[in-house]
Amino acid sequence: MSRKMGNPGSILLTAYTVAAIVFLFFPILIVIPMSFSGERFLGFPPKTLGLRWYMNYFSDANWIELTLRSLRVGLGSSILASVLGTLTALALARSQIPFKKAITALFAAPVVVPTVIIALGVFIFAVRSRINDSELTLIAAHATIALPFVVMIVGAAARQVDPTYEKAARVLGAGPVKAFYYTTFRALMPAVISAAIFSFFVSFDELIIALFVMSENHTLPIRIWSDLRFELDPTIAAISTLLIVFTTAAMIVADRLRRRSARKPDA
Amino acid sequence: MxxxxxxxxxxxxxxxxxxxxxxxxxxxxxxxxxxxxxxxxxxxxxxxxFDEGLTGKHFERFATKGAYVEVFRRTLVRSVWIGILCVLIGYPIAYFIVHRSLRTQVFLMLLILVPLWTSILIRTYAWMVVLGREGIVNNALIWLGLIDKPLRMMFTTGAVYVAMIQILLPIAVIACYSAMTEIDRTLPRAAKVLGASPWKAFRHVFLPLSLEGALTSFVIVFMLSMGFFITPALVGGRKDAMLANVIAHNVEQLNWGFASALALLLLVATIIVIVVVRLLANRFVGVRSVGMAP
Incomplete structure (x- = not known):
């Protein structure tokens, strides 16, 4: 219900919220115009414009190699997390597993524990098992921290799916796989895709685990991080702009899908 | 048998x-x-x-070196402050949003979410650009004639606070907002119908009902900020390092044992604070609801 606008408290609160949203967007929106600067050093507003820093990024073999690695790892952990997370969410939604509470807590735990702790643990574990500096290890580690989000998003959708449809399909003669595919799976699909996009970015943006585990095979965030410690290379402004646009577009899609799947379907 | x-x-x-x-x-x-x-x-x-047998040397090293205790204290104090500040700043925003029409709510929440989706690394970089010597803030202040030499904002504790709040504020707003959507909106209205002023209706009805959400929001922000790594290292000075930075440094130096001891302390401290907040909250909220009973 909208309250009467025009009383001083309400105007103040409106102004306050607008100011807060400006504060949240401010640094991000400053970086975008700066990435089109033609200058060697970043200043605002840029004195000359150009695509110099974008060319710099796309023509640097190392930047591209690291970007491709991050994309591969992101894709791998996104697939792993969404498959395992969906299975888990289905199991938790459907049956009365013993220790259900403890298991649910276990699947939420990687969000609660600071990533630096998981990073250190995975690093020691990986070195001792001789699987450090491997993309597969990083994929598994990233899938682990993404898993809770998948279980949450798909779990919310699974609770809206009526299992009677699947049973009805079985009664009508569909095999178990076919029955699952045409009823439950199709209903869950938007949530699964949303969770997969989300997991991709959990991995794609992740720094600390990669920093500890990948000593030679660096990822995109590792290069950005180590460059930033020495100088403010404007190439990073160009990369940031690309990432901001790419992330925002993909996450808006993910958010739409998640919202749609968490609503009760119209019967 | x-x-x-x-x-x-x-x-x-x-x-x-x-x-x-x-x-x-x-x-x-x-x-x-x-x-x-x-x-x-x-x-x-x-x-x-363990280090070729049971050892307490890592914890001993922590306890006897003032510098490590100081980093621990700083991490704890800063995380509590960031948690409090984010809830204080975020609560009114959530309150504003939850009282709009449903369409506006969805749109405003999207505006809160978009900055959250950009990676922390990129957002911290953005703050480095904004707060730098030649950054927009310094240039604007000089242009306005308020200062004649650039201010030193980068590598200061203030910069760490500003950047961390910008990074974590959306999470505080989301947590407060989702708790507020659960509140039965007819209750504050009933209070007003019965003659309570808007402030009283808020203070005695809406606020107590949303307190739980505000506390959850504090706990989440506190937890996340305990593990902060990128922001203090990039926009903070030498005296702004947090536990995660010291852990990373010890990993680089191959002191796994000591890094593990610090990690364990970080985990235990986080859990203790969360449990204490929960206990206090139960008591606090419990007393309040008893007081409210007719």
């Missing part, structure tokens, strides 16, 4: 049920967590107290 065979039988039935039901779907996920979450956590616990 009958009891024994009954138990065996029920175990057998249990296994058959597990295989026939969808319970086994949980196995792959549990395996991933076992190898990449539980086992690593156990490794940390072991590394912190």
């Amino acid at each position: 009958p009891a024994h065979s009954f138990r065996l039988l029920s175990l057998g039935i249990g296994i058959v049920k597990l295989l026939r039901s969808s319970d086994w779907l949980i196995v792959p996920g549990v395996l991933l967590l076992a190898f990449f979450f539980v086992a690593p956590t156990v490794e940390i616990a072991l590394s912190s107290i």
Whole structure:
């Protein structure tokens, strides 16, 4: 219900919220115009414009190699997390597993524990098992921290799916796989895709685990991080702009899908 | 004997049920967590107290070096402050949003979410650009004639606070907002109909009902800020390092044992604060609801 606008408290609160949203967007929106600067050093507003820093990024073999690695790892952990997370969410939604509470807590735990702790643990574990500096290890580690989000998003959708449809399909003669595919799976699909996009970015943006585990095979965030410690290379402004646009577009899609799947379907 | 065979039988039935039901779907996920979450956590616990035999030397090193205790204290104090500030700043925003029409709510929440989606690394970089010597803030202040030499804002504690609040504020708003959407909106209205002023209706009805959400929001922000790594290292000065930075430094120096001890302290401290907040909250909220009973 909208309250009467025009009383001083309400105007103040409106102004306050607008100011807060400006504060949240401010640094991000400053970086975008700066990435089109033609200058060697970043200043605002840029004195000359150009695509110099974008060319710099796309023509640097190392930047591209690291970007491709991050994309591969992101894709791998996104697939792993969404498959395992969906299975888990289905199991938790459907049956009365013993220790259900403890298991649910276990699947939420990687969000609660600071990533630096998981990073250190995975690093020691990986070195001792001789699987450090491997993309597969990083994929598994990233899938682990993404898993809770998948279980949450798909779990919310699974609770809206009526299992009677699947049973009805079985009664009508569909095999178990076919029955699952045409009823439950199709209903869950938007949530699964949303969770997969989300997991991709959990991995794609992740720094600390990669920093500890990948000593030679660096990822995109590792290069950005180590460059930033020495100088403010404007190439990073160009990369940031690309990432901001790419992330925002993909996450808006993910958010739409998640919202749609968490609503009760119209019967 | 009958009891024994009954138990065996029920175990057998249990296994058959597990295989026939969808319970086994949980196995792959549990395996991933076992190898990449539980086992690593156990490794940390072991590394912190074993070094060719049981040792307390890592914890001793922590306790006897003032610099480490100082980093620990700073991490704790800063995280509590960031948590409090984010809730204080975020609560009114959530309050504003939840009182709009549904369409406006969705749009405003999207505006809160978009900055959150950009990676922390990029957002911290953005603050480095904004707060730098030649950054927009300094240039604007000079242009306005308020200062004639650029201010030193980068590598200061203030910069760490500003950047961390910008990074974590959306999370505080989301937590407060989702708690507020659960509140029955007819209650504050009923209070007003019965003659309460808007302030009183807020103070005695809306606020107590949303307190739980505000506390959850504090706990989440506190927890996240305890593990902060990128922001203090990039926009903070030498005296702004947090526990995660010291852990990373010790990993680079191959002091796994000491890094593990610090990680364990970080984990335990986080859990203790959360438990204490919960206990205080139960008491606090409990007393309040008793007071409200007719």
